[in-house]
Amino acid sequence: MSHASTGPAPAEERRSLKELAGAGVGILWAALMRLFEPPMAALQRVLGIGRMPYLFLLPNLAFFGLFVITPLFINLGYSVTGGTDLYLTERPFVGAEQYGFLFECGNYLDPTSCREDRFWRGVYNTMTFVTFQVAFMVLFALVTALVLNQEIRARGFFRAVFFFPVLLSPVVVALIWKWILLRDGLLNAMLLEMGLERILWLANANWAMFWSVFVSVWAHMGFYTLILLAGLQAIPPDLYEAAEMDGTSRWRAFWRITLPLLWPNLLVVLVLALIRAVQIFDEVYVLTGGGPGTATQFLVQYIYNTGFANRVQNFGLASAASVVLGVVLFALTITQLALARRRDGAA
Amino acid sequence: MTTETAASTTGQGRAPQKGVLMGFLTRRRGGKRLHWTDWATYAYLAFGILLMFGPIVWLLMSSFKTQAGLQEFPPTFLPLSQVTVEVEGNARPLPLFRVTMEDGSVRELAEVRRIGIVATMIDPANPDERLSVPIDAREPIREFQLATENYTTPLEQFEFGRYLWNSVFVTVIATIITLVINSMAAFALSIYEFKGRNLAMGFIISTLMIPITIVLVPTYVVVASLGMVNSLWGVIIPGAATPTGVFLLRQYMLTLPKELIEAARMDKASEWQIYWRIVLPLSLPALAVLAIFSIMWRWNDFLWPLIVLNQTEVYTLQLGLNAFQGELNTQWNYVLAMTVVTLLPVALVFAFLQRFITTGIASSGMK
Numbered sequence: 001m002s003h004a005s006t007g008p009a010p011a012e013e014r015r016s017l018k019e020l021a022g023a024g025v026g027i028l029w030a031a032l033m034r035l036f037e038p039p040m041a042a043l044q045r046v047l048g049i050g051r052m053p054y055l056f057l058l059p060n061l062a063f064f065g066l067f068v069i070t071p072l073f074i075n076l077g078y079s080v081t082g083g084t085d086l087y088l089t090e091r092p093f094v095g096a097e098q099y100g101f102l103f104e105c106g107n108y109l110d111p112t113s114c115r116e117d118r119f120w121r122g123v124y125n126t127m128t129f130v131t132f133q134v135a136f137m138v139l140f141a142l143v144t145a146l147v148l149n150q151e152i153r154a155r156g157f158f159r160a161v162f163f164f165p166v167l168l169s170p171v172v173v174a175l176i177w178k179w180i181l182l183r184d185g186l187l188n189a190m191l192l193e194m195g196l197e198r199i200l201w202l203a204n205a206n207w208a209m210f211w212s213v214f215v216s217v218w219a220h221m222g223f224y225t226l227i228l229l230a231g232l233q234a235i236p237p238d239l240y241e242a243a244e245m246d247g248t249s250r251w252r253a254f255w256r257i258t259l260p261l262l263w264p265n266l267l268v269v270l271v272l273a274l275i276r277a278v279q280i281f282d283e284v285y286v287l288t289g290g291g292p293g294t295a296t297q298f299l300v301q302y303i304y305n306t307g308f309a310n311r312v313q314n315f316g317l318a319s320a321a322s323v324v325l326g327v328v329l330f331a332l333t334i335t336q337l338a339l340a341r342r343r344d345g346a347a
Numbered sequence: 348m349t350t351e352t353a354a355s356t357t358g359q360g361r362a363p364q365k366g367v368l369m370g371f372l373t374r375r376r377g378g379k380r381l382h383w384t385d386w387a388t389y390a391y392l393a394f395g396i397l398l399m400f401g402p403i404v405w406l407l408m409s410s411f412k413t414q415a416g417l418q419e420f421p422p423t424f425l426p427l428s429q430v431t432v433e434v435e436g437n438a439r440p441l442p443l444f445r446v447t448m449e450d451g452s453v454r455e456l457a458e459v460r461r462i463g464i465v466a467t468m469i470d471p472a473n474p475d476e477r478l479s480v481p482i483d484a485r486e487p488i489r490e491f492q493l494a495t496e497n498y499t500t501p502l503e504q505f506e507f508g509r510y511l512w513n514s515v516f517v518t519v520i521a522t523i524i525t526l527v528i529n530s531m532a533a534f535a536l537s538i539y540e541f542k543g544r545n546l547a548m549g550f551i552i553s554t555l556m557i558p559i560t561i562v563l564v565p566t567y568v569v570v571a572s573l574g575m576v577n578s579l580w581g582v583i584i585p586g587a588a589t590p591t592g593v594f595l596l597r598q599y600m601l602t603l604p605k606e607l608i609e610a611a612r613m614d615k616a617s618e619w620q621i622y623w624r625i626v627l628p629l630s631l632p633a634l635a636v637l638a639i640f641s642i643m644w645r646w647n648d649f650l651w652p653l654i655v656l657n658q659t660e661v662y663t664l665q666l667g668l669n670a671f672q673g674e675l676n677t678q679w680n681y682v683l684a685m686t687v688v689t690l691l692p693v694a695l696v697f698a699f700l701q702r703f704i705t706t707g708i709a710s711s712g713m714k
Contacts, residue, residue, distance in 0.1 A: 032523075033623040040619035052618045053539035057547055060532035063588035068554045071565035078564055086571060147391050150384075158392055160701055161399050167697050167704070169647035171665045172690045175672060176402045179409060179683060186405055189421040218398070226708050250384060279560045282649045286669055300560050300650075307564050308654055319564045326561035333556045 075326075078319035084312060091316070098320035119321060121294045122302035125209075129284075129298060130277040132213045137273045138266065140217060141224035146258075148225065149232040159229070163222035170282030173219045178202070178287055181211060202288055205295035212284045212296050219283060220276070224269045231265030232258070264343035271336040278328060299325055410683035411493040417679055427489040432457050432471045444468065444485040455488065456480065497684035501671075506659055507685055510667035513579060514646060517663060521583040522641040526634060528588055533596035534622050538608060555590045559651055567654055581655040582648070582663070592637045599633035600626060636703050639696060643704075646692060664689045 044052060074088060079098055081091035106113030111120035144162050148155060165173065180186045181201040188198045201207045235258065243253045281300035284290070290297035290305075297305075299321070307318030409417060411426040431440035434457055441457035446468065448454060456468040456478065466485070468478050501507040535541075536548055559566065566585055567576075575581030603626060611621045627634065649665050656662055662670065668689055672682045697704065 030623075032527075033619075033627075036623075037617070037619055041617045044617055044619070049618060050541070053535035053541045053544070056531045056535035056618075056622070059528040060588045060593065061547065061550065063528060063584070064551065064554050064590075067566055067569060067585040067588075068557050068562070069550075071562035071569060072557055074565035074568060075562055078568075086568060088568070143391070144395070147388050150388050152388060152392070158395070159705070160697075161396055163701075163705065164694075164697055165399060167643055167647075167693045168690055169665055169693070170649050171668050172647075172686055175668065175682060175686045176406050178672070179406065179679065180402060184418070184420045184422075186422060193421065223708065226705055250382075279558060281560065286672070289673070303560070303563060304650075304654070308567075315564045315568075322561045322563065326557075329558065329561060330556060 072326075075319050075322055078315050079323050080316075082316050084314070086315070094316070098316045101317065102320055102324070116317075118294065118297070118305075119302055122297050122299045125295070125297055126278060126280070126299045128209060129213060129280055129296075130274065132209075133216055133277045133280070134270065134273045136213065136217050137221060137224060137277075138270055141221050141228055141269060142266070144221065144225045145228035145232055146254075148229055159226075162225055165219045166222040168219065170219070171286050173215060174283045174286035177211065177215045177218075203292050205292055208288050208292060208296050212280075212288060215287060216277075216280060216283055220273075224273060227269055227272075228262065228265055231262050235261045264339070267339045268336065268343055271332060271339060275329060275332045275336065278325070278332070406683060406686060410497055410680075410687045411495070412680065413492075413494040413497075414678065414680045416494070417683075423489075425491055426493055428492040428494065430488045430490050434469060434471050434474050436474060441469075441471075443471075443488045444480075445488050446480050446485040448484075456485070494680065497680045498688065501681045501685055502688075505671075505681070506662070507664070507667060507688075509660065510662050510664045511688070513661060514664040517579050517582050517648075517652075518642055518645040520579075521587060521645045522638055524583065524587045525589060525592060525641045526638060529592035529637065530596050530627060530630070530634065531622065532588075532593045533600055534626055536593070537597045537600035537603075538605075538621075538626065551590050551593050554588075559586075563650075563654060566651075570655060576655055577658050577661055579656075579661055582652050586644070586648075586651065589641075592641070595637055596630060596633050599630050603629055635700075636706065639700055639703050642696060643693060 040055075043055060047055065077088050078091070080093060080095055081088065082094040082097065083091050085091050102116050102119050104115040105120065108114075108120075111117045111124060114120045148159055148162070152158065168176075182188075183198070183200060187201065191198060199207065201211055239257050239261075240253060243257060248256070279300055280298050281304065284296050284298065285301055285304075288296045290301050303318045303321050303325070306314050306321065408424060408426060409422075413426075413428050416423070416426060416428055430443045432443050433440050437459065441459065443455060443457050444466075446454050446456045454470065457471050459467045459469055459477070461467070461482065464482050466480050466482050468480050468485075470476060470478075502511065532547075532551070536544060536551075570576060570581045570585060573581075575584065607625055607629075608621055611625055616624070647665065648663070649669070652663050652666055653669075656666060659667070659670070664685070668682065668685055671677075671685065
């Protein structure tokens with residue numbers, strides 16, 4: 001009874017606390033902004049209003065220039081130098097030697113015949129991963145979006161259920177699944193319960209690849225589902241209404257209405273998923289460590305190992321591999337931008 | 348433009364219209380009869396809940412189990428631990444078992460020691476009498492108990508308290524810097540007409556094509572030459588400017604009425620005042636979306652901190668967790684508890700601000 005009588009009070013208190021916190025942040029923010037008022041006003045007097053936009057742009061462009069554009073060019077520089085020194089000026093120029101080293105292969109289809117076999121293993125592992133991951137990702141994102149687009153109860157809740165892993169960090173995602181896949185983990189307990197044999201999921205090369213794909217689809221599917229769901233909801237409902245009146249089956253309506261109208265979104269999702277899958281690193285790195293052996297070592301991990309984790313830090317070789325990855329990503333990104341433009345132009 | 352998308356993705360704008368439509372459709376199909384696809388839909392959703400939530404629930408349950416509880420196989424669902432009793436003459440509390448005696452009676456006995464398949468046990472009520480019991484004739488007595496020390500020990504005794512602080516510091520400072528410099532750029536690109544505006548815009552958008560994975564070495568070199576290796580600033584600064592952030596804010600600011608700014612200039616407001624007193628407060632929804640995204644990005648960031656931070660004092664939670672789970676004898680009870688701590692802020696943000704996030708993604712395609 002006492003709970004009932006004191007019920008409304010805590011709610012009010014909470015609200016006022018929230019307002020208080022909001023006001024606190026606001027005051028701090030205003031203090032920070034006010035700090036810049038005198039110097040900015042002085043600069044405005046010196047420069048004149050016409051030059052103010054450049055001043056506003058400056059910090060952003062400086063950050064981009066220093067930490068994105070400059071590195072892009074230095075990267076090319078590093079990829080044509082050798083040695084182990086960190087700074088470019090101390091590194092000897094070796095021309096295309098790093099690239100030659102990466103691409104020296106007896107037979108490109110067989111990593112063991114290559115001089116830098118770890119790189120090629122990384123390339124082939126990445127290709128395997130990308131093929132399966134992107135296929136399953138698009139398929140399940142599409143099915144989930146179609147399901148969530150139905151007239152179902154508690155749609156918001158279900159959308160959240162499929163979406164929330166997107167926000168989890170790669171380390172958290174990997175640890176959640178690693179805990180299930182351990183030798184004495186939940187999954188093996190279930191197998192034994194069903195009278196099956198225990199499987200060492202992460203010690204078997206094929207299973208490790210399977211779980212790498214599975215876990216990354218699990219973690220990121222919600223993101224693509226959301227894009228596809230937005231696309232589905234943009235399809236005018238009267239099209240389905242008309243189809244229903246004509247006695248069109250749902251299956252036929254899917255092929256004739258849904259799929260063609262969703263196609264631009266699907267393409268964007270496909271390319272976005274490709275761009276992300278090619279750069280796979282963190283989840284799998286924490287889940288399998290690239291193992292067993294090199295079974296789940298991907299291109300980015302090769303770059304990380306070569307440039308940072310190995311005892312001898314080979315910056316030149318890591319940069320050359322980055323450039324190769326960069327060329328692939330550039331081609332994919334151009335495709336994505338073209339597709340996005342076409343989609344938004346059509347919509 | 349943004350608000351339009353918001354309405355359609357949250358489903359509110361469409362819901363009544365659709366309800367009418369579905370009512371119309373089901374009436375034609377004859378009453379409330381469910382099509383087989385409806386059954387398939389609900390089966391898929393049920394499976395989805397199990398697959399998406401199951402692992403999280405399992406993590407949560409496991410994180411409250413003691414180390415001994417975790418080693419149990421097959422595992423129990425709830426965190427159970429064996430009941431122990433203090434018995435005179437024994438320094439440590441003894442584990443309690445339910446024992447079926449040879450005559451068929453059941454007694455509750457405490458184990459003193461165990462040799463092979465035979466355990467020496469005593470009755471806590473009568474500590475002088477020692478009984479030899481075969482271990483398959485007994486069953487541990489267990490009760491529901493949360494091993495909260497899994498949470499407190501790493502935060503107090505290991506370095507997780509520091510990791511937590513480092514993560515909070517990086518997240519807060521980086522988000523403030525991100526909001527300030529990106530909103531300044533967006534302000535410039537949306538309010539003014541100036542020479543080179545399209546060039547700047549193109550420059551910013553082009554950085555979208557350069558993910559960190561392809562510039563690891565040179566960015567590390569830039570950070571190293573600024574002396575920021577093994578410093579949290581080395582994590583904060585390089586990612587502070589984000590093309591998606593500028594883009595999102597600019598789209599929003601373009602919708603603001605120009606008359607407001609003209610009026611403020613008439614009143615002799617400086618450009619900086621117009622920026623922070625007029626334009627920023629009006630762009631609050633877009634700023635909130637960017638803030639939430641920045642918090643997520645920074646809290647979850649892994650690859651770049653992994654490269655810049657090599658000393659445990661500067662580790663963020665993600666790095667600390669990764670290092671801790673990679674140790675030879677992984678103490679899973681602590682790893683699991685710290686995993687929960689790491690996902691907690693994100694879960695809270697999601698629970699309260701989900702709409703901002705889904706709207707942000709749907710309208711800008713960023714993650």
